[in-house]
Structure formats: C-alpha cells, structure tokens
Amino acid sequence: MDSGGKQVTFQLMLTVGAAVIGSLQFGYNTGVINAPQKVIERFLNETWFDRYQEHISKTSLTTLWSVSVAIFSVGGIFGSFSVGLFVNRFGRRNSMLMANVLAFVSAALMGFSKMGGSWEMLIIGRFVVGLYSGLSTGFVPMYVGEVAPTALRGALGTLHQLGIVTGILMAQVFGMEALMGNTYLWPFLLGFTFIPALAQCALLPFCPESPRFLLINRNEENKAKTVLKKLRGTTDVSADMQEMKEEARQMMREKKVTILELFRSPLYRQPIFIAIMLQLSQQLSGINAVFYYSTRIFEKAGVAQPVYATIGAGVVNTAFTVVSLFVVERAGRRSLHLLGLIGMAGAAVLMTIALALLDKLPWMSYGPRPSAFAVAGFSNWTANFIVGMAFQYVEELCGPYVFVIFTILLLSFFIFTYFKVPETKGRTFDEISAGFRQSSGTGGEKHSPEELNSLGADSQL
Secondary structure (H helix, E strand, O other): OEEOOEEOOHHHHHHHHHHHHHHHHHHHHHHOOOOOHHHHHHHHHHHHHHHHOOOOOHHHHHHHHHHHHHHHHHHHHHHHHHHHHHHHHHOHHHHHHHHHHHHHHHHHHHHOOOOOOOHHHHHHHHHHHHHHHHHHHHHHHHHHHHHOOHHHHHHHHHHHHHHHHHHHHHHHHHOOOOOOOOOOOHHHHHHOOHHHHHHHHHHHHHOOOOHHHHHHHOOOHHHHHHHHHHHHOOOOOHHHHHHHHHHHHHHHHOOOOOHHHHHHOHHHHHHHHHHHHHHHHHHOOOHHHHHHHHHHHHHHOOOOOHHHHHHHHHHHHHHHHHHHHHHHHHHOHHHHHHHHHHHHHHHHHHHHHHHHOOOOOHHHHOOOOOOOOOOOOHHHHHHHHHHHHHHHHHHHHHHHHHHHHHHHHHHHHHHHHHHHOOOOOOOOHHHHHHHHHHHHOOOOOOOOHHHHHHHHHHOOO
C-alpha cells in the first residue's frame, strides 16, 4: 500500500498498532468506572459495615465514590509530568514496555480489592492506572509521530484518539450487567487492563526503537538508518535522515525555555494561554461528567436501561471521531472546535430543560448524548480531576440545572476561541509564529527563527 509516495509497510502498521494499545488502555480506564457504579457502591457499603458494624452514611459514600473516580486524574497529572524522565533516558519503545508494570500492578490491586475487602486497594489501583495512562498519553503520540513517514504523520497520529474512544466504548459495553458490570465480575472488569498490557508486552519487542531517538539522543546513525529501512520498506531513506539531522541542528541552536519563561515572555504568553484554554474547554465542557457519571445521570432522567444510553453516547463519540479523521484537514481544527463547543452548549441547554421538566414531560428523558474528544496535558488532567471529584456534589446542589454551569463555560470558551485562537489549516510553522509575534507586540525583544518555529509547532491546534 502506498500513500502520497510513502509505503505503508507491515512493520510500520505493527509498530503503530502495538503503541496504540496504550491509548486504548487510557480510554478504557476513563470509561470503565461508570457502568458498575451501583454494584461498587454496594461493595463500599458492605465493606464499611463489616469494619464498623454500621452502614456507610450518604456523605461518606459520595466522598469515597468521588475519590475512586477522580484519583485516576491525579495519577494522570503525575504521569504526564514524568514522561520526559523516561523517553530521553530509556527510549520511546522501552518506556512503553516499562509502563506496563503499572498496568499489571493496578490490575492486581483493583481485581483483588473485593476479595481483600479493601476500598483502599480500589482507590490505589485507580491512582496507579491513572499514572500509567498519564505516561501513555505522552509516550504513544511521540512514538507514533517519530516512526511515521512525514506524509502519513497526521493520519497515523489520529489513531491515538481513535484508540481512546474505542477504549471508552469497550468499557461501556463490557460494563453491561449481563457481561461484567455485576456483583460477581466487576473486579475483573476493572482488572481487565492486564490483558491489553500482556498483548503490548508481546508485540513491542518486535517493534523498533524510534529512529529519531537513536539519531538525536543516542547519536547512533547506522541503527537509525536500519530502522528507517525496515519501517519504510525501501533502501533510500536519505530524505528522512536529512530531516532528522536538520531537526537535531535546530535543537542545538534553540534557546531552552523554562516553564516560568512561558508565562513571562510576551512572545510565549499568548500561545501557552491559548493551549491551556483549549484543554480546559474540552474537560470543562461536561464530557467527562458524562463518561464518569452518565449511568447516574440517565437513571435520574428516568431512562429504564441507563447502561444502553451510556453505550449510545460511546457509539456517537467513536463515530464522530472517525468522521473527524476525514474532515479535520479540510474544515480546519479551529472551525471544528468552534462547532463542537456551540454544539455541546446547545446539548447542555437541552439536557437542563429535559431534566428540569422531567416530571411534567416524561418523554424528554430520551434526550441528547453529547460527545467530545479527550486530550492529555496537565491542564486537561487537572480539569478532569475537578469534574470527576466535584460533579456529584455540584449536582446535589444544583439539581437539574447542573448543566447550566457547563453551558456558561462552553459559551465563554466559544467566544474566546472565536476571537483569540488562529486557524492552522494550510499554514506553515513560520506563518503561525509570525502571527503570534505580531499580536504579542514584543517590540525590541529579539527571538531567533528557531524559537519562533518551535513556538509555531507547539501552538498548533
């Protein structure tokens, strides 16, 4: 198979496929806690009674459940910050192999939590699998981007997102009571992560290390060339080698920028603020409230079989992810993001109306199922944690009007995106960088072309 003059080899697809198992794991553990909420809450109550000879209070149950959900994001925060500690020392492929230790540990903790009568094992297991997921959301896109040919980098990169939404859908399906979302099998549902981890451990040894890592980090040019020949299915890899060598030269000339400098420099301040706002706009849209608590939401809305409504949301999420793969380069990232924000704002309004008028209009319980993308990063994971931890408390305070909060946030993000976020479709890194430089009004502050190119690359939507 050939695309844009670049051959899609078996070695390339094996390599990308093995890596994307990590994305599937992240998606699975995002959605898996949703469907079995009732049976796990019963486990918490029974364990509490066995320890203290009294039933758990509603406040304590809400707290334990919220912590069980949100601790996943705390692990993700630590994991996302630790990516650099691994990939530059051990390599991309070896880092993914090593991270699977966390997947096995978390599977054991969650899988045996019921047998051990310990909600602490459940919570610690969720933290550990969050740590694994935070690492994977850094490892996978980096590795895929570095083994993919330039002409296929965008297309293969989207498989990371497809792996995430597929994992969410798998968790929703397996979470059905008839399968594993029941009193007897829910520990195996949570511990299921050991199976994809085994598969990845079996496949990754047959995959090469990133040629970019070999050349730039290890200075092993011959090994990098050999890997490229296997991945490309050709003996002429001079263009790829030249691209990586040029990147290495630019990295040597670039000024190292600290986190504080990102916020202090007028040149960097705008794009980093845009990046943070884009991450917040996705997590504070309410999508993770749906994926963490949709069974509870649909149950309160009077849906007889809430798990099927949850699966419906997962199907829509997956379907539109596939659609986006084909239209993103034509429509533009900014345009699709704006469409998603205003669409979810409308959905949040409809959900508020449906929940508020449920007693008067019972048919409204079969309302909209919003969907969105999940992305990684510190701001993303932090917002993810806030939603996971606080949603139940806010819902109890606001009742059917809880989605009004998300509506206000979505409209605010829409206005921000419309006026502040540039479109990147068809624009080079130089053009994007020049736009930020012009809008920052840095005056006499001088920045090298390499700095501006790096900035343009990092600020793409």
